[in-house]
Amino acid sequence: MQKMRFGVVAGCFLVLSSSAAWGASAGGPGLKTFNDVCSLCHQTQGAGLAGQFPRLADRARDIAQTPDGRKYMISLVLYGMSGSITVDGTPIVGVMPGFATTYSNGALADVLNYAVRLGAGGGARGKVMSFTAAEVNAQRKDPPLSTADVHAMRQQLEASGALPK
Ligand code: HEC
Numbered sequence: 001m002q003k004m005r006f007g008v009v010a011g012c013f014l015v016l017s018s019s020a021a022w023g024a025s026a027g028g029p030g031l032k033t034f035n036d037v038c039s040l041c042h043q044t045q046g047a048g049l050a051g052q053f054p055r056l057a058d059r060a061r062d063i064a065q066t067p068d069g070r071k072y073m074i075s076l077v078l079y080g081m082s083g084s085i086t087v088d089g090t091p092i093v094g095v096m097p098g099f100a101t102t103y104s105n106g107a108l109a110d111v112l113n114y115a116v117r118l119g120a121g122g123g124a125r126g127k128v129m130s131f132t133a134a135e136v137n138a139q140r141k142d143p144p145l146s147t148a149d150v151h152a153m154r155q156q157l158e159a160s161g162a163l164p165k
Pocket of ligand 1: 034037038039040041042052053054056060063073076077081082083084085087092093094095096097099111112115151154
């Protein structure tokens with residue numbers, strides 16, 4: 001419970017940034033990390049693989065709209081996740097590794113910032129809410145989570161209607 005309260009506090013430091021400033025095709029500093037690592041599973045530009053790896057394009061941005069959603073995404077890249085989820089109507093029983101020991105806070109913020117810019121966006125979808133290294137650092141200082149803990153965070157988000165359908 002301590003952790004979820006912290007998520008709300010962290011949410012107060014959100015930075016709203018314009019995707020135009022990023023350069024739509026440039027990808028920003030997280031592009032290389034994404035292509036080196038994340039795309040091995042989530043595919044180029046986060047297209048996903050039905051039943052195996054969640055689509056991130058036009059989904060990561062929506063998950064990042066709420067403070068708890070952001071806390072989940074940071075926990076996920078730090079500690080990974082295991083357990084059954086349903087994405088685009090198809091169940092996935094997968095394991096994602098964590099990257100706490102592989103990447104700095106800044107590199108993890110950068111790769112999340114790349115992920116939330118994937119897809120066409122626009123319309124009813126959420127604005128791009130950028131992640132900062134400080135946000136990642138704040139969560140890194142908390143006791144580490146298990147992959148099942150992170151899955152439980154996702155289930156809470158889903159129950160509260162905060163995940164994209
Ligand atoms: C080895 C494969 C693999 C790699 C590498 C990987 N992921 Fe994942 N990712 C997964 C799987 C599998 C899931 C779903 C886990 C589950 O079923 O519990 C997932 C879930 C996610 C989700 C949550 C989607 C949702 O609907 O809740 C996000 C966001 C995400 N990954 C981002 C990333 C980013 C960013 C990277 C690179 C730093 C990355 N992943 C690297 C396999 C991977």
